[in-house]
Amino acid sequence: MSKPIVALVGRPNVGKSTLFNRIVGRRMAIVEDLPGTTRDRLYADADWGGLDFIVVDTGGLEVTTKKREAAHSGKSPPIGQTAGVESGLFLDQMRDQAQIAITEAEVVVLLVDAETGLTASDEEVADVLRRTEKPVILVANKADNNRRRADAVEFYALGLGDPIPISALHGHGTGDLLDAIVEALPPAEMEEEEDERIKIAIVGRPNVGKSSLLNRLLGQERVIVSEVPGTTRDAIDTEIEFEGEQIVLIDTAGIRRRGKITPGVEKYSVLRALKAINRAGVCLLLIDAGDKVTAQDQHIAGYILDEARSVVVVVNKWDTVEKDTHTMPQYTKEIRAALRFLDYVPVLFISAKTGQRVQQTLQVALQVQAERMRRISTADLNRLLQEAIARHPPKSKAGQVPRFYYGTQAEVDPPLFVFFVSDHKLVHFTYERYLENRIRDSFDFLGTPLRLVFRSRR
Numbered sequence: 001m002s003k004p005i006v007a008l009v010g011r012p013n014v015g016k017s018t019l020f021n022r023i024v025g026r027r028m029a030i031v032e033d034l035p036g037t038t039r040d041r042l043y044a045d046a047d048w049g050g051l052d053f054i055v056v057d058t059g060g061l062e063v064t065t066k067k068r069e070a071a072h073s074g075k076s077p078p079i080g081q082t083a084g085v086e087s088g089l090f091l092d093q094m095r096d097q098a099q100i101a102i103t104e105a106e107v108v109v110l111l112v113d114a115e116t117g118l119t120a121s122d123e124e125v126a127d128v129l130r131r132t133e134k135p136v137i138l139v140a141n142k143a144d145n146n147r148r149r150a151d152a153v154e155f156y157a158l159g160l161g162d163p164i165p166i167s168a169l170h171g172h173g174t175g176d177l178l179d180a181i182v183e184a185l186p187p188a189e190m191e192e193e194e195d196e197r198i199k200i201a202i203v204g205r206p207n208v209g210k211s212s213l214l215n216r217l218l219g220q221e222r223v224i225v226s227e228v229p230g231t232t233r234d235a236i237d238t239e240i241e242f243e244g245e246q247i248v249l250i251d252t253a254g255i256r257r258r259g260k261i262t263p264g265v266e267k268y269s270v271l272r273a274l275k276a277i278n279r280a281g282v283c284l285l286l287i288d289a290g291d292k293v294t295a296q297d298q299h300i301a302g303y304i305l306d307e308a309r310s311v312v313v314v315v316n317k318w319d320t321v322e323k324d325t326h327t328m329p330q331y332t333k334e335i336r337a338a339l340r341f342l343d344y345v346p347v348l349f350i351s352a353k354t355g356q357r358v359q360q361t362l363q364v365a366l367q368v369q370a371e372r373m374r375r376i377s378t379a380d381l382n383r384l385l386q387e388a389i390a391r392h393p394p395k396s397k398a399g400q401v402p403r404f405y406y407g408t409q410a411e412v413d414p415p416l417f418v419f420f421v422s423d424h425k426l427v428h429f430t431y432e433r434y435l436e437n438r439i440r441d442s443f444d445f446l447g448t449p450l451r452l453v454f455r456s457r458r
Helices: 016-024 068-073 092-104 120-130 146-158 174-184 210-218 265-279 295-306 327-338 359-372 378-391 429-443
Strands: 005-009 043-048 051-057 107-113 136-141 198-204 236-242 245-251 282-288 310-316 347-349 404-411 416-421 451-456
Touching: 005 016, 005 092, 016 043, 016 051, 016 107, 016 136, 016 174, 043 174, 107 120, 107 146, 107 174, 120 136, 120 146, 136 146, 136 174, 198 210, 198 265, 198 295, 198 359, 210 236, 210 245, 210 282, 210 310, 210 359, 245 359, 265 295, 282 295, 282 359, 295 310, 310 327, 310 359, 327 347, 347 359, 378 404, 378 429, 429 451
Parallel strands: 005 051, 005 107, 107 136, 198 245, 198 282, 282 310, 310 347, 416 451
Antiparallel strands: 043 051, 236 245, 404 416
């Protein structure tokens, strides 16, 4: 079951990012310290009162001066309805990100500034949010003293209920806000019968051929194919049977690259794809053979890795590349260098247009899914552990050497290995990588991330 989404919105500089960090419980770095990836973070898991949800930090919302008359005339349709609704109330820079963030969220938190007071922009944004069918929680941030908390009553004029005065910087009132968020979230769905179908998400930048690949796999025009990037706006599920397995193919909207579009839009175009990635076991990461691996391809791979999903890298439009006997090995080498943090994933070269090697994508995806469900016996794992330590003992840290007692595989989907040691703090991350490589040397786990946890015996 996917987690509900809570979107933080408001005009610029009201403290959305500060509140985001406060709810998440830590300062989220702008860049991720992960080899091969550098990306902005706009979302994170959070929990309160035993309920898990995703909180999304959005850019500042403004309403264009030109559109204000339309906003008050009622001629412009509300944000948050079905695809195709015009959202011209917002500045061009913010239109798409606001549309997606508000549409995808189950609860919207509108931040206003208790220090500045009520502004025309607050009124206009509130007017837009009142037209949505989503619960909206009004928050007066920067209420750092009694006077500002008392002055927050002026925000009643927005017609969004009681304003909750908080100080995101100091944490005052955030508990009351989180209580309100949890209360506003829809009731958890009843646990359905376990779905044993294999879910495969097709993800990638716009215009790399995701919909074309889906249509080729289905043998019919299931989804619209267009040369215009961004045609697919929603995740589309299609069930098929392949080699006796029931498979759900999830086609997703393209994740757009920063620098080629209006600033800030890329962050919010990932929300639907993130939901699809979260529901899938295996992701087909499509890249364009003509572009090879771009920075945005690396970003998307990072999102998949964050969710611990298995991966098959699919190089599409292979028919457009001039080739000789060395082309494919050279491409493979360059792709693995660019995605070096995914060195365990298979790489396929296909053409969704001509059908070249398209069926291999499902064959390999099923193989990767099987590896994702693989379980190693405790005896085999400890035999491997003993051999690995004998070949390369762990180094000392602060004059102490960690002593390994035993290991066991605790979970599958994805595989989780737990190792009991004298002191888990003494296990260096390089030794963790070494053990992961030894496990892969013996048991492969093609295309599947491994999680290694070290616990102190005491």
